Amino acid sequence: MRRTRVNELFGIEHPIVQAGMIWVSGAKLAAAAAEAGALGLIGAGSMTPELLRAQIRKARTLTARPFGVNLPIFHRYAEEMVPIILEEGVRIVFTSAGSPKKYTPTFKAAGIVVAHVVSTPELAKKCEDAGVDAVVAEGFEAGGHNGRDELTTMVLVPQAVDAVKLPVIAAGGIGDGRAMAAAFALGAEGVQVGSRFVCAAESSAHAAFKAKVVEAGSTDTFLVLKPIVPVRLIKNSFCRRVLDIEAAGADKEKLSELLGRGRARLGMLDGDVEEGELEIGQVSGLIRDVAPAAEIVRRLVEECRAAIASLS
Amino acid sequence: MRRTRVNELFGIEHPIVQAGMIWVSGAKLAAAAAEAGALGLIGAGSMTPELLRAQIRKARTLTARPFGVNLPIFHRYAEEMVPIILEEGVRIVFTSAGSPKKYTPTFKAAGIVVAHVVSTPELAKKCEDAGVDAVVAEGFEAGGHNGRDELTTMVLVPQAVDAVKLPVIAAGGIGDGRAMAAAFALGAEGVQVGSRFVCAAESSAHAAFKAKVVEAGSTDTFLVLKPIVPVRLIKNSFCRRVLDIEAAGADKEKLSELLGRGRARLGMLDGDVEEGELEIGQVSGLIRDVAPAAEIVRRLVEECRAAIASLS
Numbered sequence: 105m106r107r108t109r110v111n112e113l114f115g116i117e118h119p120i121v122q123a124g125m126i127w128v129s130g131a132k133l134a135a136a137a138a139e140a141g142a143l144g145l146i147g148a149g150s151m152t153p154e155l156l157r158a159q160i161r162k163a164r165t166l167t168a169r170p171f172g173v174n175l176p177i178f179h180r181y182a183e184e185m186v187p188i189i190l191e192e193g194v195r196i197v198f199t200s201a202g203s204p205k206k207y208t209p210t211f212k213a214a215g216i217v218v219a220h221v222v223s224t225p226e227l228a229k230k231c232e233d234a235g236v237d238a239v240v241a242e243g244f245e246a247g248g249h250n251g252r253d254e255l256t257t258m259v260l261v262p263q264a265v266d267a268v269k270l271p272v273i274a275a276g277g278i279g280d281g282r283a284m285a286a287a288f289a290l291g292a293e294g295v296q297v298g299s300r301f302v303c304a305a306e307s308s309a310h311a312a313f314k315a316k317v318v319e320a321g322s323t324d325t326f327l328v329l330k331p332i333v334p335v336r337l338i339k340n341s342f343c344r345r346v347l348d349i350e351a352a353g354a355d356k357e358k359l360s361e362l363l364g365r366g367r368a369r370l371g372m373l374d375g376d377v378e379e380g381e382l383e384i385g386q387v388s389g390l391i392r393d394v395a396p397a398a399e400i401v402r403r404l405v406e407e408c409r410a411a412i413a414s415l416s
Numbered sequence: 417m418r419r420t421r422v423n424e425l426f427g428i429e430h431p432i433v434q435a436g437m438i439w440v441s442g443a444k445l446a447a448a449a450a451e452a453g454a455l456g457l458i459g460a461g462s463m464t465p466e467l468l469r470a471q472i473r474k475a476r477t478l479t480a481r482p483f484g485v486n487l488p489i490f491h492r493y494a495e496e497m498v499p500i501i502l503e504e505g506v507r508i509v510f511t512s513a514g515s516p517k518k519y520t521p522t523f524k525a526a527g528i529v530v531a532h533v534v535s536t537p538e539l540a541k542k543c544e545d546a547g548v549d550a551v552v553a554e555g556f557e558a559g560g561h562n563g564r565d566e567l568t569t570m571v572l573v574p575q576a577v578d579a580v581k582l583p584v585i586a587a588g589g590i591g592d593g594r595a596m597a598a599a600f601a602l603g604a605e606g607v608q609v610g611s612r613f614v615c616a617a618e619s620s621a622h623a624a625f626k627a628k629v630v631e632a633g634s635t636d637t638f639l640v641l642k643p644i645v646p647v648r649l650i651k652n653s654f655c656r657r658v659l660d661i662e663a664a665g666a667d668k669e670k671l672s673e674l675l676g677r678g679r680a681r682l683g684m685l686d687g688d689v690e691e692g693e694l695e696i697g698q699v700s701g702l703i704r705d706v707a708p709a710a711e712i713v714r715r716l717v718e719e720c721r722a723a724i725a726s727l728s
Contacts (some may be wrong), residue, residue: 106727155530224634224635225701226633226634226635231679235610243568243569243570244556244566244568245567245571249638253634253635254556254638254639254698255557255634255635255698256556256568256569256588256589256698257568257570257590257696258555258556258557258568258569258570258588258590258595258598259557259589259595259634259698259699259701259702260634262592262594262595262702263701263702266702276568276570277568277570278570280574282574282601282602282603283570283571283574283601283602285598285601285727286570286597286598286599286601286602287598288593288601288726288727289594289597289598289600289601289723289724290594290595290598290723290728291508291594291723302487303482303585321538322536322537322538322567322571322572322575323536323538323565324567327566327711331663348471348661351643352665353664353665353666353667354666355667382531384573385571386566386567386568387571389537389575390574390575390578391570411601411602411603412601412728413728414600415597415600415601415724415727415728416420416724416725416727416728
């Protein structure tokens with residue numbers, strides 16, 4: 105497997121990042137990804153500050169390899185989580201959903217490697233200006249929360265590569281080694297993989313949610329709730345109700361009311377796969393099993409090698 | 417440049433198809449693309465039957481190389497155009513926007529090579545069952561009319577490749593050789609390129625439309641008019657009015673009224689770049705000049721070679 109600046113920056117064997125995801129990526133998944141030679145990320149987005157601290161400590165007992173934390177900047181506990189990340193000696197932080205200016209100086213001053221998730225090349229440039237070390241360019245096909253401009257991975261990645269000197273990590277639609285090779289062809293130096301790791305044996309996703317992702321066909325996700333915040337979900341009963349009231353011209357208020365609170369936890373962690381919000385990418389159509397993280401990484405690397413070999 | 421079944425099927429030097437586009441791809445562009453070693457397509461979608469006949473004859477005076485016709489099946493003149501295509505001895509037809517069963521038997525009986533444009537892997541399978549020779553898998557980032565399931569090129573192409581034994585031609589988001597190499601990594605055996613050829617010197621697009629595409633930034637297109645038929649447009653005054661009334665919850669009727677008739681011609685051929693409908697792909701953010709078709713093909717091939725070389 106080729107080595108890039110992404111390998112060097114994070115000190116990892118394969119230029120693969122296991123995405124930090126709410127309700128899915130705790131210490132167990134992050135450590136398993138790290139042990140497999142990828143970068144594992146603990147997803148702080150669904151945690152309380154004290155749970156985040158406990159998960160960081162737990163991950164350290166499970167692996168001596170590098171892992172990091174994904175911190176959504178809009179998170180209601182973000183402000184409290186920053187000192188915890190510093191106190192616990194985390195070396196790598198991925199920030200998302202907010203300005204890269206907000207915490208980058210603090211993290212950089214502590215010697216932390218910072219990556220930030222972007223949905224446009226313009227935001228990639230802002231990251232560079234803010235002193236970030238790498239950008240994750242995430243396309244429209246990605247699961248969960250999503251940019252408003254709807255740029256796909258195929259068009260976003262090369263434009264981000266052209267916009268900055270920083271290494272670009274491609275995200276959105278990458279579930280196998282063919283897409284990983286494609287990302288490299290577009291100029292990315294690494295990939296961030298989310299949905300495929302939802303179906304890792306070590307992910308905290310409920311077994312019923314994993315089964316739903318394995319069953320999902322190619323057209324079983326959709327980007328909904330655009331007036332509130334765009335999010336890609338599996339089309340279950342809840343999602344179909346959202347689609348129906350959106351088609352009828354529902355406004356922000358009606359959608360917020362329907363969404364209510366705790367829908368993501370209900371679906372992803374508690375396993376109510378009809379009434380919960382199931383955040384997953386379009387690539388779920390290509391996911392056909394639950395497998396250990398090590399096996400997922402092994403397949404990605406092998407398929408990527410094969411795809412590259414087939415090109416020459 | 418690698419040779420694939422797409423080269424063999426169409427008898428072309430490079431596995432590149434110049435997309436058949438309304439108001440843009442007449443005989444001049446198709447012949448220029450053919451002379452450059454790609455497959456040129458005459459876009460019948462905006463023509464009358466007699467204009468199509470004249471354009472086929474004209475293309476033949478301009479090139480001895482293979483070219484084809486793109487026929488949208490929903491076209492009000494489609495039924496009249498089929499005998500013209502047969503009478504004029506066209507050897508290659510790309511059909512789109514309708515069932516592949518409708519005209520494939522007629523064309524195949526005349527020895528014509530048939531490709532069909534699809535937006536899902538399920539439709540790719542239907543094409544195979546209908547006896548089509550190749551499928552064009554076109555993603556959400558593509559310009560103009562678009563599938564309802566919003567699958568992007570990155571996730572659609574590998575799923576189409578897995579679904580059929582036919583050669584898959586990737587479309588949507590392919591404006592340079594990096595994306596062409598990425599498409600090959602995903603398993604495609606050829607690429608269909610639209611937006612980049614809108615800005616070919618030989619395209620019939622109005623100079624003001626070409627200038628608008630060259631100026632367009634990365635986030636300057638959007639998929640609108642979903643309740644009527646989803647179409648990707650440049651965000652000009654007309655498009656912004658559509659976005660406004662869509663945000664206000666407009667229904668089919670209101671949108672149809674706003675759209676009116678002849679908007680695409682007004683913008684793309686007549687050059688009213690504010691009040692016309694300008695169909696173009698997300699990749700317009702990467703298009704920085706108007707260039708001869710031969711130069712566009714040369715760059716695609718050279719950049720694709722360089723991208724592949726960089727992977728090994």
